[in-house]
Amino acid sequence: MTHDPSRIGSSFRDPSGFLFRRDGVLLRQVQERYRPHYEQLKSSGLYAALTAEGLLVPHEERPLREAAAPGAAFVLQPELLPFISLPYEWCFAQRQAAALLTLRVQEMALAHGMTLKDASAFNVQFRGVQPVLIDTLSFERYDEGRPWVAYRQFCQHFLAPLVLQARLDVRLGALLRQYLDGIPLDLASTLLPRRSWMSPAVLMHIHLHAQSIAKHAATEGARSGTRPGAAPATARVSKIGLEGLLASLKGAVSSLRWQAGTEWGAYEETHNYDAAGRASKQGLVADFVRAANAQRVIDLGANAGEYSRVARDAGATLVVAADGDPMAVERGFRRLREAGESGVHPLLVDLTNPAPAQGWDHAEWPALAERGPFDAVLALALVHHLAIGNNVPLGGVAQLLAHLGTQVIIEWVPKPDPQVQRLLSAREDIFDGYTEEGLVAAFAAVGLHPRQRVAVGTSGRTLFRFAA
Known part of the structure; x- marks a missing residue:
């Protein structure tokens, strides 16, 4: 290892030790004062019992010369988890x-x-x-x-x-x-x-x-x-x-039980697709994810994670299924747990007001974008909610999505679509720039261009893959 270590921002409160990175490798330094507790953790059989049940991340011990500061008793390399949620x-x-x-x-x-x-x-x-x-x-x-x-x-x-x-x-x-x-x-x-x-x-x-x-x-x-x-x-x-x-x-x-209040089966939107249309969209999304060669994917506006599972099955090793509705995220989490599925990580995030970097000196707990980048961002039937439902210019939408990932897969919902018309039903249409041409121009401004463009059946919607 050659580079100087950098401490993890959240790891400073416990005098027993701290996390740091060197050359991209996550390590934990255990201070001398914690030696008796760490040795008992190992000798008592507790560490073995917890890791055997998957209740504690396992680690391997590294040479003491890899310590980041004086006073080290041990240096550990913990298992690296694919994504950190808060x-x-x-x-x-x-x-x-x-x-x-x-x-x-x-x-x-x-x-x-x-x-x-x-x-x-x-x-x-x-x-x-x-x-x-x-x-x-x-x-x-x-x-x-x-x-x-x-x-x-x-x-x-x-x-x-x-x-x-x-x-x-x-x-x-x-x-x-x-x-x-x-x-x-x-x-x-x-x-x-x-x-x-x-x-x-x-x-x-x-x-x-x-x-x-x-x-x-x-x-x-x-x-x-x-x-x-x-x-x-x-x-x-x-x-x-x-x-x-x-x-x-x-x-x-x-x-404790949280009663969702409505029938979950009626919650998930079909986005105006019949069974054949939905199957076609699923196939297209899978093709686009494979074309992007995406291993890490974030699905924004994931609802209960239907297309997050499609992305996972198309080869992604991690899919973060993010949505701002507690009911949708709850539903997705329960479904995955009951089915014993893996590879999808539900996340509750309001894209219009995501949590910033927080804690001491704004450095303890990172913002969502700091936990990327992702190989691909899925934004299926989402852009109209941001651009029309929340008045975010297409340029701002493109900037956010490009910040999160190196490629962006978008389901474009045109203005005549019933879902867009529903948003416009109680307000004046001031969105002259909400056009397919405007979308392409907005992504071009952040260095991404359409590499795939396919109509989604007869819905009038279009699936884009933007990349550099």
């Missing part, structure tokens, strides 16, 4: 799955004489629809009688948003974009209706927990080194008590 980009079922993973890991840690010191949602990622813990340094030796220091953090990152989504409005999950260390429990308690006090789990883990935090605020504030979620120093909790706490949290999380 908790405020998850649907309800994704958050629920990540919460249950965290509790399962904590149960296994206790059984091996260890405990999770962190329960941050940012420590969980997805391999498709399967959650996995990515922070090897989240474990520490368990001392009998010590409370679970990550209890409050778990409630803020997982339980509170899930309860708010299930009992009030699924869109409240977006609060996690503002509250990066989880929704404050006093806020969750205030927002929840009075009837929620009748739920023993919500009463214990949110309402009374919030009151306890307020009661001990002065004490916790005086202990400058206290981690988020730490209990008062005088608290003593037996191992059996901890196991009971975990069982209670697991029951609370598992029992």
Whole structure:
């Protein structure tokens, strides 16, 4: 290795170690202070048990000379996941799955004489629809009688948003974009209706927990080194008590249900295609993905991911199925999980207001475009929603899509199409530039040109592949 290491922006809070890249390789430095915990993680059999079940990313140990800074005890090369999503980009079922993973890991840690010191949602990622813990340094030796220091953090990152989504409005999950260390429990308690006090789990883990935090605020504030979620120093909790706490949290999380409110079968748009037309479109999309030789694809406006699966089956190894509707993303995630499918990663993203780079110094959690580029961007029956539904000029649409990927596959919906006319039905048509010629010119301005152009059956729509 020749180049200087660069630290990952989000990896600076834990003195036990940090992530860095050198020559494009992701590495984790484990500091000397964490040695006893890391050695117990390995010697206790916990690491082997977790990786065998796919609950923790595996790693290999690298030579110590590859450390990025003084004080290293170990250098690890973790498995590289194909895509990184962030908790405020998850649907309800994704958050629920990540919460249950965290509790399962904590149960296994206790059984091996260890405990999770962190329960941050940012420590969980997805391999498709399967959650996995990515922070090897989240474990520490368990001392009998010590409370679970990550209890409050778990409630803020997982339980509170899930309860708010299930009992009030699924869109409240977006609060996690503002509250990066989880929704404050006093806020969750205030927002929840009075009837929620009748739920023993919500009463214990949110309402009374919030009151306890307020009661001990002065004490916790005086202990400058206290981690988020730490209990008062005088608290003593037996191992059996901890196991009971975990069982209670697991029951609370598992029992939550989000009712979508409408019949999902009626939600997915057919985009004016009959069965033959849809089959034709699927075939064309597959041909275009193969022509693009695309391994990494992002499907914008994916709905429940029908064409994301088409792209995957056409050879893409990763397809991010992004949509701004919580119901659509939920539906796609559940379908994939129930079918045991892989290769598609559902993502909740509002393209008109995607999350920017966030956190300390705007460098902890990257914007969506920073997690690319993709080999191909699918934008099927999407451009009219952006250009007419949201008044985004075609030049702006082209710039966004070109920023995300090196090739763009677009289903162009012309102005006479019923879906465009529906958007125009209640407003003045001020979109003189919304033409096929305008689309081609907009992409030419960002250096992309039509390499394929095929009419989609008799629909009047056209499929384009733009590339340099």
